[in-house]
Amino acid sequence: MVKKFACALLIVLSLMGILKAESVTVNAYLKEDVITLSDQLQLILEITCDKQVKVIAPPAPQIPGFSFRNVVGSTYIDYSLVNKNLFTKYIQTFTYIYIPQKTGTFTIPSFKVKVEKKEYYTPSLTVQVKESSPPPQKQYNLSPFLNPFGDELFNPNLIEGEVFLLCIPETDLAYVGEPVIISYYLYTEQAVEAFYAESEKDFEGYGKAVFLQPSSLQYESSVYNSKSYKRALIKQDVIFPHKAGRLQMPILTGQAQFLGFLNKTISSKPCWINVKPLPSGAPAGFTGAVGNFTVSQSVSSTKLNLGDALTFTINISGRGNFSQFTAAPFPNVDKFQVSAPYIQDKLANVIEGTRFIHYTLLPRETGELTIPGYTFSWFDTTSGVYKTFQGAPQEIKVHQANVLSYFSGLLEKDKPQALYPLLNLEYYPDFKNYSTEPWFWLILALCAISLIISSLVARENRLKELEPVAYAQKTAHRILNKYLKKATEAAEKLSPDFYPLAEIGLMDYLARKYGVSKSLPTPELIDALRTKGMPLELLEQLEQFLLLCQKARFMPGGAEAEKLDEALHQLRSLVQALSRFKPEKESSKKNRVTLPQKDINSKNEEQ
Amino acid sequence: MKHWIFIFGLLILTFSLSAQVLNPDSLNAEQAFYQQTLQKLEAKAAHGVKNADLFYDMGVCHYQLGNTGKAVLYFLRALNLNSAHKQAKQNLLYIHNLHPELSPEPNRPFLVQLFLNIYDFFSLNRLAITLLILAILLTLSLHWLMHTPSEKERGLPILAVVITAILFIAFGSMLLVKNHRYRNDSRAVVIANVAPIYHTPESNNVLQTIPEGSVVVVIKTQGKKAQIILPDGTQGWVDSNSIERVVPVSNTKE
Missing domain, CATH: 2.60.40.740 (Immunoglobulin-like)
Known part of the structure; x- marks a missing residue:
């Protein structure tokens, strides 16, 4: 039983040990990160702990371009009062002094610090060494027996006295x-x-x-x-x-x-x-500030768009215990998201200067919104009473974001004063990459298709405009097909309209393709086409069909099924033959015309 | 009697423990809030939800809990999905301003900075939409050019085609680059307290150390080590466990 108890005690004690583990912070920084050749580099190692620990000064890190001179240690205790709770920190500092050897930018490597058997590493730092300015006129005496009092000299041999x-x-x-x-x-x-x-x-x-x-x-x-x-x-x-x-x-x-x-x-x-002691009855916004302060508040903007942030700044200046107090809670505002306070001190020394407390506020909705005034209380040591600063409420106009507001911030110098707060949305939709969505590629494909169609139409229009003859030839087939289709329909319905439709279609086609008049009688039409170089067989076939059409107009029983079928068959073969035939170009046409002429001449000569 | 002593001892220790843990301190309450929120957000992320706002909120929670490395990582993840995420960008800058040792922001010329801001403004989806608008404008310009009669002045439609074509090509290239970075972002963030850098994967000699939250570029991995490039151009090897990639390796197409 005792063993069990001892085991349990050991476990619980070790747990306590873990929970009670002191938080140690190790930091290193430079007093100045830009120095001249005549200055000294001061590398300060700061070890902060919740309890007093003994730390041996770590070996000075080797810094290229610097020679090590000395290390000085000091310890102090920092007490701070936050929300009426007293916090104690033991701070141990080691100041390493180096002498720069040359100009340039040098990196101080990270080095190891052992605190309570644990190892910590400092951040690596950068220092810039510049040429030193001309030395000033010496105003001091380097003699070991210097005269610090001007005219009233110490007797250098005086070794007695208080x-x-x-x-x-x-x-x-x-x-x-x-x-x-x-x-x-x-x-x-x-x-x-x-x-x-x-x-x-x-x-x-x-x-x-x-x-x-x-x-x-x-x-x-x-x-x-x-x-x-x-x-x-x-x-x-x-x-x-x-x-x-x-x-x-x-x-x-x-x-x-x-x-x-x-x-x-x-x-x-x-x-x-x-x-x-401080008198009782401290106001609600009192966070431990004691001294003589002047407080004011300001906002970065009173008009903004939804989605933009504004900075609410509280300015506390004067003399007091700046290290002992923190920001008072921000007043409740439902219509804004409020960040954690960012505290920025610009102090001439530890007790005099100005403290800025920045809050970043994000509006949740549009309209005229009100930010309640900030309340800050302190104990005024001159008058011996608590004083409270109550800021005036701030009216903020929040507009709906527009297209231009999306571009806001492209030129602004980014120097955020506080961490932006949580958005804490109820729903986080999964990210969709639009460029991999089908609709994205569909729109691009539609654009491409429309361009192809448009280019074909444009080409035809250009042909029509620049070469009307070529265009007419090109469209002739289309027209023939169009009329053939009507004629075919008429034939299927056993309609006598077949013959006039077929004749009109053929005449229209020939007029467009060969530039002959539509109103020419059949023999003259055949002659005109002969001059265009159309083969005799095709001409005969065409003449026969045109005669058939003319006869059928007045022939009784011309719309009989068998005859219509035959006529349709003829028309189809004629159309196919016409489609296959390509009229020759002007030059070759001339040759074709001249050649028979030569032949005729030669024949005549022979005769 | 021994039972009573044991119970009494345990009771005392338990009360002292609870006094340690349940300290009704506002700081602890705040930490507890962020811890709970983070757990909820991590549960959503575990279901495979990828959302810039979700990653941003996780970054804020991590920062408030003191995990600077994870905070930087999640802000970068948010920016990887949406480079125009203003809050994530600002918080990342805020962290860099507070910890200038992490990766110093180079002092860029105004025009370069402006270009980078514009590049960031066009997030992946904004680029896709802009590209579609430009494609439509380019198509319309080409229609206009193709259907302008030859006897009319064609300078204006040609100008419109040239401008829209240049913009289309530029934005198309940007979309390709962003898509590639979205899938194959080789950056990683140091999540360990301090990451020692070695010369070689086998070496035990520490070249230098980099603090938590530093952003490095991963070249390759070899066993449990990863070859990285530091912001100042230094190359070295680091334990893979001490860094986490902005785009997890399972998501990358390498």
Whole structure:
């Protein structure tokens, strides 16, 4: 039983272990990605974890075109208050310093970072090195015994006198969440050449961020406890109290360097501030913002087409705990889809500047729609009361999308401020590729067929227009067939109309094909056709049929079945013979005409 | 007694577990919403439904759940079906703006960018419809040309035929290219946290690593490795499991 319990306990504990696994984020970025040859490259590796972990600085990655100089590590804790929940993050940074060797664009390869036996990889980065501008006039003295105070020189040999660190808060009374700048000053009577900050001891009840880190000691005269000192700013931090009461400020420890070789470890004197709780009765839209703010709202467009998006922006500027609050929920709007907020900070430092909160809104329907005003509340530290910004409702006209609106966006510079929201449709039809659908090819085939027909018609029209004789010849067969069909029908009905129809058809055909007059009597017609080169057999056949037709008009019993059949048979054979016969061209016709003439002449001569 | 101890121990652990899991946090509620929505959408996609809006929604859900690689993949799939899908295009740009290390957008000249925007505007089906309209216009222009009497000026119908023919050929070519890309898109997205790149398929020496969400071009696959080209032109081999193709191999005609 105990074994079972132990097993179950083990399983559950391991499950808990998985669930409780800390989220570690490893990121690397450059302080500046475009530098000159005279600058230093600062590659910053940032490891963020939910709990405090010890990470050894990974070996500096080899960067072509750069020589490695140094690595500096620091740790700080970031407290943030989101929706009244306190989140703590332990952030460890390693700053790798490189010196550029040549100009160009270089890629910093991804490198491995081990955190708690797990391996993480940083993203690869790109840096551009440019030629350095001409060096400015040197305004400093490189002598180790430099005179930081101008006229009031330290005695370089003075190694006695007080040296201490003071932590000076800008105020000793603050509200929970109100940012308080604390300054660490080095007070000295000796010639301290440099100060190396080594560590900061933190206490409970606040979050912290670096506000200012001077790169050199800039001394000024100051009086402390009725005694004159020289003092230099070492560092400024911003404290974000999240607990009311008396809070002790971080203790800074570092080494002061004298005469180039003597070091002395000193720590800042303890310092406290009193923190008051925020008054009760926070408004609904309060998300933890404390400070002095000016808030406004704007929309990117008040007229748009259905399908287009608009950006709703809230602008919060001033001084306050920007890292401690987030966007208030967007007011309920049924007629729009609203994206998650995209927060963009343009801060001069960690506590001053402007925050933009962007929402992307997609209208669901057309018409005049209203977006309720945005509500943002904060605690104003100057007046000591909660303040609320209530934006005016925005009227938006949404039109039906037209053809032109489809082309909107072709020229716009794409820089989306927020993620477009879910469409969440009820039905997602399967995609159909129109170009593989039968109707697509049917329409194309119809176009092709119409072109073929049209080209035939156009060709005939052109022939009719440019060569009427050739056209008449071409259409003669059609006409003959047309009349033959009528004559055949008449014969089948035993109608006496057969003969006139057949005669008319033949005369029309001959007139079109050979250009002879329709009203010519039969003998003259035969003569005219003879001159056209028609064979004698065909002429005889034609003459016989035409005579038959003429006789049948006046012959009693001409419409008898047997005779009609015979006549129809004759007509068919005649039509076939005429179809087979192709009139000769003008040149060959001339030859054909001249040849018999020659023959006649020669015959005459012989006679 | 032991039974009671066991039950008591389990109860304590279960309550502590539920406290961990069922934290009534708004962030968790939001995550749960996107998780549920994604499950519904994946069920639809599993039935073989291919729809740009469906892929877009899956991309949004993946992004909200922190899966940048999958989000990029589904936005690309949406754009593969409908290159004019504005929201997918914008969200892809949004991700690239947030993660410039993924595949830096080249700074193109204005006219090139305009041409690419126009090319994207004409999605596969828009191209098909435009091609049909152009085919009809070309047919009408040819009819006009063929039936214009010879004594009349034919410059205008010839111009109409030339313009519509050029457009027809251009759009026809575009349709062919798009159709080919629709079926044989060789792009793939890194879905693993980090994908190490090797010189050769057998090599264990890492050339470099590429982050999740990077878009690469797959040249060929060999066993469990795939040869790829990175956006900067670097070639290398990567584990096939760490990438996913925009058009699954089963859909491609190779």
